[in-house]
Amino acid sequence: MKTLLLLAGLAFAVTAHAQFRMPSFDINKMVDTVKNVGKAVKEIDEAEEVAIGKDVASRLLGAAPLVADARLQRYVNHVGRWLAVQTERPDLPWQFGVLDSPNVNAFAVPGGTIFITRGLLERMRNEAELAGVLGHEIVHVLRKHHLKAIQKGAQSSLAGDAMSMAIKDRAGPARDKLIAFGTEMYSRGLDKGDELEADRLGIVIAARAGYDAYGLPSVLQTLQAMSAQDSAIALMFKTHPAPGERLDALSEKMQPVLDTYSTQPQLADRFVRQIKK
Numbered sequence: 001m002k003t004l005l006l007l008a009g010l011a012f013a014v015t016a017h018a019q020f021r022m023p024s025f026d027i028n029k030m031v032d033t034v035k036n037v038g039k040a041v042k043e044i045d046e047a048e049e050v051a052i053g054k055d056v057a058s059r060l061l062g063a064a065p066l067v068a069d070a071r072l073q074r075y076v077n078h079v080g081r082w083l084a085v086q087t088e089r090p091d092l093p094w095q096f097g098v099l100d101s102p103n104v105n106a107f108a109v110p111g112g113t114i115f116i117t118r119g120l121l122e123r124m125r126n127e128a129e130l131a132g133v134l135g136h137e138i139v140h141v142l143r144k145h146h147l148k149a150i151q152k153g154a155q156s157s158l159a160g161d162a163m164s165m166a167i168k169d170r171a172g173p174a175r176d177k178l179i180a181f182g183t184e185m186y187s188r189g190l191d192k193g194d195e196l197e198a199d200r201l202g203i204v205i206a207a208r209a210g211y212d213a214y215g216l217p218s219v220l221q222t223l224q225a226m227s228a229q230d231s232a233i234a235l236m237f238k239t240h241p242a243p244g245e246r247l248d249a250l251s252e253k254m255q256p257v258l259d260t261y262s263t264q265p266q267l268a269d270r271f272v273r274q275i276k277k
């Protein structure tokens with residue numbers, strides 16, 4: 001029954017999402033409220049945020065193209081958009097893509113573009129795990145983690161007017177520096193606090209969308225079992241806190257939420273049907 005409800009939800013995500021709202025589930029009580037988004041970021045409006053994300057995404061896609069499987073891309077997009085409509089920024093141009101890479105990774109680009117690698121997808125067992133990972137990435141967009149980091153970092157090489165030109169003028173000379181810096185971010189990683197916040201809120205989003213809240217913790221356990229010497233996961237380990245540390249932080253801050261929402265569907269069958277050919 002729950003599976004059917006969720007299926008209906010995917011087809012009519014925008015109209016149906018109200019029925020999944022859980023009245024007792026107040027996101028603001030569960031997580032640290034971010035009070036100041038930062039003065040500097042306020043200068044970037046949503047259209048500029050989306051445009052910066054597009055430019056960064058096209059550089060990233062140059063390094064690893066999308067998997068040429070329209071059905072798979074559609075499925076991941078459905079799950080991702082269903083999660084995104086649960087959030088406070090449902091109207092961003094959300095897009096979810098599977099990159100054709102054996103590496104284990106996922107990342108978010110400002111403005112609502114989110115990528116997951118084929119390598120990570122193949123190590124998942126059900127849709128709740130996918131939802132947990134996409135939820136984590138969605139939080140990076142909602143909280144503008146990358147946007148803030150890009151802006152802060154680019155300020156050292158783009159002083160004063162050059163910075164605002166880089167943001168406003170997509171064809172200008174300063175733009176290239178901003179986007180190059182933005183692209184590098186994905187090999188350096190975010191602050192640990194941003195990652196742990198994305199874990200906590202990502203779980204809230206997945207649970208609010210109707211999934212077993214243990215999806216993300218379960219993926220973290222899979223990562224924990226992988227060897228740090230495995231080159232497929234080297235970048236993920238370099239750019240994120242260790243999986244064990246993330247799991248500890250979650251069990252400390254997210255109980256009893258995790259257990260309360262642990263009986264919601266995992267949707268293993270549907271996931272396997274869509275992922276495996």
Ligand SMILES: [Zn+2]
Pocket residue numbers: 136137140195198
């Ligand atoms: Zn992250």
